Amino acid sequence: MTVKEDIHTLPISFKNIRLIRLNLPQKEQFVSGIGVRNSREALIIEWEDANGIKGYGECSCRPDPYYSDEFIDAAIALVNQFIVPFLMPQQTFGDLLKRLDKIRGWNFTKAAVEMAALQVIEQNTGKSPFQLLQNTPLTDVPVGISLGLYTDLDRMKKVVKNALETGYRRLKFKISPNVRTDFFEEINPMLFKADTYVSFDANGSFGEDDFEVFNYFANTYQTMIEQPFAPTRFDLLLKAKQENPSVFICYDEEIKSLGDVLKLHHLGVLDEVNLKVGRVGGVMKSIEIIQYCAKHSIPCWIGGMFETGIGRTLNLRMASYLPNARAHDLSPSDRYFLEDIVAPNVEMNNGHVSIESLQHCKIQPNLLDKYTIDQKTIEVTC
Numbered sequence: 058m059t060v061k062e063d064i065h066t067l068p069i070s071f072k073n074i075r076l077i078r079l080n081l082p083q084k085e086q087f088v089s090g091i092g093v094r095n096s097r098e099a100l101i102i103e104w105e106d107a108n109g110i111k112g113y114g115e116c117s118c119r120p121d122p123y124y125s126d127e128f129i130d131a132a133i134a135l136v137n138q139f140i141v142p143f144l145m146p147q148q149t150f151g152d153l154l155k156r157l158d159k160i161r162g163w164n165f166t167k168a169a170v171e172m173a174a175l176q177v178i179e180q181n182t183g184k185s186p187f188q189l190l191q192n193t194p195l196t197d198v199p200v201g202i203s204l205g206l207y208t209d210l211d212r213m214k215k216v217v218k219n220a221l222e223t224g225y226r227r228l229k230f231k232i233s234p235n236v237r238t239d240f241f242e243e244i245n246p247m248l249f250k251a252d253t254y255v256s257f258d259a260n261g262s263f264g265e266d267d268f269e270v271f272n273y274f275a276n277t278y279q280t281m282i283e284q285p286f287a288p289t290r291f292d293l294l295l296k297a298k299q300e301n302p303s304v305f306i307c308y309d310e311e312i313k314s315l316g317d318v319l320k321l322h323h324l325g326v327l328d329e330v331n332l333k334v335g336r337v338g339g340v341m342k343s344i345e346i347i348q349y350c351a352k353h354s355i356p357c358w359i360g361g362m363f364e365t366g367i368g369r370t371l372n373l374r375m376a377s378y379l380p381n382a383r384a385h386d387l388s389p390s391d392r393y394f395l396e397d398i399v400a401p402n403v404e405m406n407n408g409h410v411s412i413e414s415l416q417h418c419k420i421q422p423n424l425l426d427k428y429t430i431d432q433k434t435i436e437v438t439c
Contacts, residue, residue, distance in 0.1 A: 064186050065151030067178050070107035071144045071437050074173075076133055077101040078431040081365060082395045088205040090233040090262035091123050097363050097394065100129050101425075102136065104173035107146065112176025113420060114169035115368035117335035124260075124362075125165065125310070125336065132166040133433075140170055141435045150178060154341065164313060168339035172371060175340060186340050187374070190347065194377035197409040201227025201384035202392065203258065203361075210240050217244055220253075224408040227254040227384035229283070232274060234267040241277075254383050258283040261310055265293060268300070275304045283331060284309040298326060307331050309360060314338070315345045322353060331360040331386070334375055335368070343375060358382035366390055366399030370415045373403070377412050384408070398424045 081097045088094075100116035118127035143156050153174055157167040179185045187194075202225040207213035220228055228248070230241075248255050255278060263271050263285045271285055275297070282304065286293040288311045297304055307329035312318060313336060321327040330350055334343045350357040359376040361369065369387060376385040389405040390397035397403070399418045403410060 061189060064184065064189070065149060065154070067150045067182055067184060068147065069150055069153065069174055069178050069181075070147050072105045072107050072109075072146075073434050073436045074136065074141055074144075074170075075103040075105070075432060075434045076136060077103060077425065077429055078129065078133075079365065079398070079425070079428045080430050081398070081428050083393055084391075084395055086205075087363075087393075088207075089231040089258075090206070090260035091119075092121075094363075097365065098129065099365055099368075100132055100169065101365070101367060102169045102173045104170070104177055106177050106181070108181075110177050110180050112173040112178075112180070113367050114172030114174075114176070115335075115364050115371075116165050116169035117333070117362035117364055117368055118165035119362075127163060127165045132163070132169075135160070135163050135166050136170065137435065140166075142438055144437065146437050150174065157338075164338035164342075165335040168335040168337075168342075171339035171341065172334075172368075186344055187378070189344050190378040192378060192380065194374075194412060195380055196377075196413065197411055198373050198376045198387070199226040199382070199384040199409055200373075200387045200389075200405060201225050201229055201254070202388050203229045203231065203386050205231050206233060206236060207240060208237070210237075210243055213240055214244055214247070217247055221247065221251050224405075225253060225384070225388070226408040227256060229256045229258055229386065232257045232259050232270075233262040234264070234270050236270065238270065238273050245277075254280075256281040256283065256307070258309070259285045261285070261287040263293070264290075265296075268297070271297065272301065275301045279303065279305075281305045281307045281329060283307040284311065294326060305329065307356075309333070310336075312337065312346075315342065315349060318346055318349055318355075322355065327355060329356040330358075332357055332375075333360045333362060334372060335362060340371075340375070347375075347378065356382070359385045359387060361386045361388075363393055365394075366397045366403055366418055367420065369403050370399070370418050373410055373415060374412065396424060396428075398428065400424070 098120045102114045122128045309331040390402040
């Protein structure tokens with residue numbers, strides 16, 4: 058029996074699922090090409106087995122459909138109507154994956170259910186899909202910081218100075234067609250003197266009339282630009298490549314499955330992959346993509362969706378198996394939240410997060426309750 062077959066045969070019982078809707082206050086407002094956010098609204102899925110063992114998964118979609126076509130209210134409806142009613146008191150992990158695979162799309166939601174189930178399985182058996190990744194994991198994961206759009210130059214300078222002094226291994230700036238390029242001219246001396254990797258992320262906000270701004274970043278920095286165009290505008294991607302053959306584009310929203318990676322790779326336009334575990338459907342799907350990227354020498358790193366400590370620790374664990382990545386978008390908890398729901402917090406030291414330290418990060422029931430704005434428990438029906 059192969060390792061993959063062994064993982065699929067692992068048993069898991071099911072007693073109930075609790076859907077927990079949280080709203081965690083942020084330390085400061087965050088602005089991107091998608092919009093403005095002052096708090097992190099999240100859906101946590103708690104899977105309880107027949108023996109009372111609990112596992113937690115985080116659905117990383119937004120409360121609105123502005124990043125993807127999933128949003129929290131709809132995710133709750135999907136779990137209620139098309140996942141829980143088909144779960145059995147006893148099944149294998151492979152059975153669960155077949156049930157989830159039958160549902161088209163809804164990757165963030167399915168990933169959260171898979172994550173919760175895997176936590177239960179690992180507690181009961183000590184086994185996990187990470188066994189499929191043969192390379193030795195890093196002990197310390199390099200992490201970067203994602204910086205929003207700024208309308209105040211002094212504020213921008215202060216944030217950049219602090220990020221450099223804190224030791225982040227990458228500074229990734231959010232950009233849009235309306236970004237103040239003159240602000241970047243002002244901070245460029247700070248960026249070019251630093252040994253920190255600089256990149257940009259447009260969240261698909263550039264259109265056919267925005268190439269002047271796009272070319273500014275492509276030509277001035279000659280570094281990675283993440284998801285400059287909407288996933289549906291492959292024509293603009295080709296135009297950018299034709300006008301700037303050396304432009305280095307990282308795909309984010311474009312990558313929802315291994316099939317997307319294969320397509321872009323065979324078309325000869327795949328420079329780099331921002332792999333988000335939730336967006337591609339979970340741990341098993343992520344491992345397939347990581348293995349393909351490794352086989353074909355495609356740069357790949359783990360991106361975040363401003364997850365709580367539940368999703369953040371899983372993302373960092375996945376990132377530890379990517380030894381060649383420059384840095385991952387997985388900043389420590391206190392970068393974003395006044396309080397996280399795990400303790401101790403996910404912490405960073407000189408731009409790195411210790412994987413060993415994550416073993417001590419546990420969900421705090423009192424904090425979970427404190428930030429819960431709605432919840433519902435669904436019992437086994439079979």
